[in-house]
Amino acid sequence: MNLPSGFPPRNLWSALLAQLPSDQVRSAASALDYEVVDITLPQSGLGLMHLHDSALNDGFYLGEIPVARAHVRVRCVDGQEAEGGAVLVDDRARLARAIAVLDAVLAARLPGWEAAAKLVAQGQAAQEQRAQTRRALLARTHVDFSLLGQEEDE
Amino acid sequence: MTAMTDLTALSIWQAHTQQRLFRRLLEAFAYPGRLLDAADSGTTARLAILATLLDGEVDLADPHGLIAPEDGLRLMTSAAAPEQARFVVADAARAPDFTPTQGSLESPEFGATLLLEVEQLGTGSPLLLTGPGIAAQTRLAVQGLHPEWIARRADWVSAYPLGVDIILCDATHFAALPRTTQIIREAL
Amino acid sequence: MGYVAIKGGKAAIEGAAAATDMLRAGSEYAEPLVLDAIEGQLRLLVSRVVSEGGLYHPKLAALAIKQFQGDTLEAAFALRAYRSTKPRLLETPPQNTAHMRVIRRISSAFKDIPGGQMLGPTYDYALRLLDLGLVDENPEDFRAIARRFLADAPDSELPDSFPKVLDALRAEGLLPPLKPVAGAPFDITRQPLIFPVPRAAALATMARAETGSLLAIAYSNMRGYGDVHPTIAELRVGYVPVMLPHPVTGEPMEVGEVLMTECEVVAMFEGDEHGSRPTFTLGYGACFGHNEVKAISMAILDRALQKGMTDGATNPSEDPEFVLLHVDGVDSMGFASHYKMPHYVTFQSDMDRLRTTQTKTGNDTARQKDSV
Numbered sequence: 001m002n003l004p005s006g007f008p009p010r011n012l013w014s015a016l017l018a019q020l021p022s023d024q025v026r027s028a029a030s031a032l033d034y035e036v037v038d039i040t041l042p043q044s045g046l047g048l049m050h051l052h053d054s055a056l057n058d059g060f061y062l063g064e065i066p067v068a069r070a071h072v073r074v075r076c077v078d079g080q081e082a083e084g085g086a087v088l089v090d091d092r093a094r095l096a097r098a099i100a101v102l103d104a105v106l107a108a109r110l111p112g113w114e115a116a117a118k119l120v121a122q123g124q125a126a127q128e129q130r131a132q133t134r135r136a137l138l139a140r141t142h143v144d145f146s147l148l149g150q151e152e153d154e
Numbered sequence: 155m156t157a158m159t160d161l162t163a164l165s166i167w168q169a170h171t172q173q174r175l176f177r178r179l180l181e182a183f184a185y186p187g188r189l190l191d192a193a194d195s196g197t198t199a200r201l202a203i204l205a206t207l208l209d210g211e212v213d214l215a216d217p218h219g220l221i222a223p224e225d226g227l228r229l230m231t232s233a234a235a236p237e238q239a240r241f242v243v244a245d246a247a248r249a250p251d252f253t254p255t256q257g258s259l260e261s262p263e264f265g266a267t268l269l270l271e272v273e274q275l276g277t278g279s280p281l282l283l284t285g286p287g288i289a290a291q292t293r294l295a296v297q298g299l300h301p302e303w304i305a306r307r308a309d310w311v312s313a314y315p316l317g318v319d320i321i322l323c324d325a326t327h328f329a330a331l332p333r334t335t336q337i338i339r340e341a342l
Numbered sequence: 343m344g345y346v347a348i349k350g351g352k353a354a355i356e357g358a359a360a361a362t363d364m365l366r367a368g369s370e371y372a373e374p375l376v377l378d379a380i381e382g383q384l385r386l387l388v389s390r391v392v393s394e395g396g397l398y399h400p401k402l403a404a405l406a407i408k409q410f411q412g413d414t415l416e417a418a419f420a421l422r423a424y425r426s427t428k429p430r431l432l433e434t435p436p437q438n439t440a441h442m443r444v445i446r447r448i449s450s451a452f453k454d455i456p457g458g459q460m461l462g463p464t465y466d467y468a469l470r471l472l473d474l475g476l477v478d479e480n481p482e483d484f485r486a487i488a489r490r491f492l493a494d495a496p497d498s499e500l501p502d503s504f505p506k507v508l509d510a511l512r513a514e515g516l517l518p519p520l521k522p523v524a525g526a527p528f529d530i531t532r533q534p535l536i537f538p539v540p541r542a543a544a545l546a547t548m549a550r551a552e553t554g555s556l557l558a559i560a561y562s563n564m565r566g567y568g569d570v571h572p573t574i575a576e577l578r579v580g581y582v583p584v585m586l587p588h589p590v591t592g593e594p595m596e597v598g599e600v601l602m603t604e605c606e607v608v609a610m611f612e613g614d615e616h617g618s619r620p621t622f623t624l625g626y627g628a629c630f631g632h633n634e635v636k637a638i639s640m641a642i643l644d645r646a647l648q649k650g651m652t653d654g655a656t657n658p659s660e661d662p663e664f665v666l667l668h669v670d671g672v673d674s675m676g677f678a679s680h681y682k683m684p685h686y687v688t689f690q691s692d693m694d695r696l697r698t699t700q701t702k703t704g705n706d707t708a709r710q711k712d713s714v
Binding site: 038039040041043071 | 227
Binding site for chain 3: 010012142
């Protein structure tokens with residue numbers, strides 16, 4: 001059972017699923033009817049965003065971002081088990097938990113993984129939409145520095 | 155609903171249980187030697203107290219391996235050596251083989267909090283306690299506390315405000331011995 | 343200061359809360375503001391509030407703007423209060439802003455930069471004429487704007503992110519290489535500023551500073567002290583992907599994006615001694631949200647403070663203590679606002695002291711004019 005080519009790698013799944021309406025993601029996770037064990041508690045809190053300044057390369061903290069995090073073990077009826085995790089720039093801990101469940105199911109191709117894959121693909125489409133909008137902003141405002149009267153030369 | 159079953163399995167990981175327990179810890183420290191109950195947390199007093207007190211900004215030493223690995227992950231605290239850790243959990247029946255940190259003059263609050271698990275509180279050899287929070291004197295009966303803890307503690311708290319604070323717990327109850335409490339061990 | 347408890351304060355205070363809410367609600371024909379509208383149509387206001395609150399949460403910033411009826415100082419205060427209720431989970435590993443998915447990227451110092459210059463969404467070239475067409479905006483026309491923009495956009499092969507101008511200069515040897523970094527940076531949310539502070543503390547403080555305060559002090563520097571006219575090496579606005587380790591695999595995973603503004607300024611620094619070689623000095627500014635004036639001001643002040651910290655301050659903008667202690671909006675507005683709290687006993691004792699002094703010096707005229 002393989003994921004289609006071009007399917008995003010595992011380290012993008014969290015961010016892509018977070019683009020979808022959260023009820024959609026959470027109901028997809030609970031529809032899977034697995035036993036879920038919290039390896040660490042789903043948590044919502046803050047993270048300090050660490051940057052290096054581009055002038056002198058000093059490390060500094062730009063400020064705080066909301067972080068929601070979950071790490072679960074998922075067990076299905078036939079005994080198959082998998083671990084899943086999610087981290088989000090978000091404050092919804094239960095959404096992170098639902099995404100962690102989908103992460104486990106998809107990574108191990110547990111029964112029901114196709115539904116999770118479909119959601120990731122939807123998230124990817126939403127992300128691509130956003131990227132297109134940003135590219136449009138750049139393309140429309142790209143400065144052409146060539147001098148007047150020289151257009152034919154290029 | 156599967157999504158929620160495990161979260162509620164142990165209420166010690168829930169805020170309302172931790173807040174309830176925290177208030178009892180405050181009472182324990184305000185009235186040294188008073189026995190407080192942790193049985194309604196659904197697990198051992200030891201784990202309930204650690205779940206209440208610990209987070210990612212402090213560290214814990216577990217030199218006697220009292221915390222199960224799955225619980226250790228859920229405490230979400232970092233590990234440290236007993237000589238440096240802000241919190242130490244230890245088996246009170248064993249003599250201490252380390253010196254916990256006592257803080258500094260600028261930051262005496264960084265002195266360690268020791269959670270010592272005894273066999274039984276309320277029966278056994280009585281400790282006679284006196285000091286702030288105690289009207290004249292009070293007795294705390296303890297079974298399974300190695301006498302070395304009392305002897306070493308006397309050193310650790312001798313340079314007030316530096317010192318360590320101790321919480322004694324058995325399976326269901328706990329009591330606190332802040333650094334200001336004086337212990338006179340009664341002869342049997 | 344002694345405060346005396348009175349009856350009736352509580353009722354008046356509850357009345358004040360009801361009064362603000364009443365004004366917020368307006369007439370019976372008014373519609374409540376929708377948070378999406380604030381986040382979308384007042385995006386620069388939201389950017390200011392996430393930046394000054396020190397918390398990147400645009401939705402909560404929109405809520406704060408709605409709740410506090412547009413007062414940016416109060417809205418930033420609300421975000422700071424919110425963040426104080428949340429546990430600290432982690433510090434991210436250093437994030438690479440070269441991976442910023444830019445929406446705007448310009449340089450005023452260098453014309454040809456790798457990847458080119460993209461003005462992005464900016465009012466810099468707009469005529470400041472009020473557009474009366476916005477008074478009664480047709481909702482259908484409004485909703486068609488984005489659709490039309492995207493349809494009209496030329497096909498582009500532009501990448502999402504671009505190398506930094508300064509990095510390109512370093513690769514050419516025109517700037518000295520970056521020194522390596524060590525240790526955890528100063529955390530202004532955990533430690534107070536006790537001077538002298540490291541540059542990391544200055545950058546973090548300015549990143550969440552109140553925009554007007556930062557601008558005013560930076561402007562004082564721009565208007566004719568110190569270095570020759572600084573120029574912007576690069577100004578970028580865009581979304582930086584945040585990478586954190588996956589809980590299971592430990593591999594870096596994308597967890598989300600943060601909109602931020604980043605600015606580097608470069609200037610020639612004429613050395614103090616005659617005949618000493620002029621060198622480049624660099625300044626850096628960065629903040630959450632789309633806040634260009636703030637990032638530019640911060641970069642100017644970064645340069646000024648670097649000079650102040652090495653050569654000593656020749657004007658207030660180069661004095662770290664003057665700058666860093668006066669730019670935080672929550673600190674400054676809090677202190678200004680506290681003057682409104684009852685100081686009756688304090689003032690009464692001041693008056694008594696004044697009267698006593700006047701009597702002692704036999705100042706009858708003052709007593710006649712005293713009609714309090």
